[in-house]
Amino acid sequence: LARYTDVVISTYRDGLIIRAGQYPDLTPLPGSVPESYFAINQLIRPIRVIPREGHSLHFYGAGHFDDISTLAWYARYDRGPLHVTPLKGVHPALVSGFWRTDSIPDKQYFFAQGAMAFDVQGAEPGTTIWHLIREAENITE
Secondary structure (H helix, E strand, O other), rough: OOOOOOOOEEEOOEEEEEOOOOOOOOOOOOOOHHHHHHHHHHHHHHHHHOOOOOOOOOOOOOOOOOOOHHHHHOOOOOOOOOOOOOOEOOOOOOEEEEEEEEEEEEHHHHEOOOEOOOOOOOOOOOEEEEEEEOOOOOOOO
């Protein structure tokens, strides 16, 4: 995000705040959305909450959000489907699960979401390609 001069990242005791611009533009006109909004969305999309049935952004007043409009609001800056695989060595896994590489065909490895995939011994950094076998919350699933 360093190339976006309008993005400010602030930390606090329990996390961080990512801000684009002085104030958020909640309803930008089509074609006027700052590119930084898409960049931030791409960064946080893998950890974005997945609302369950009955969840919404708010229930109050006329025109409140429902399940469908909540999902649409969360996805408003998505550009195509989220690609979680393949995963390159020294890059973070976008989802937790069991992964394999053709470099070690008879083994599977569990990477938690955010964990860095490793390169096989002797490979150039970032060249080992991992493929998701199946998603899992933890190694015992």
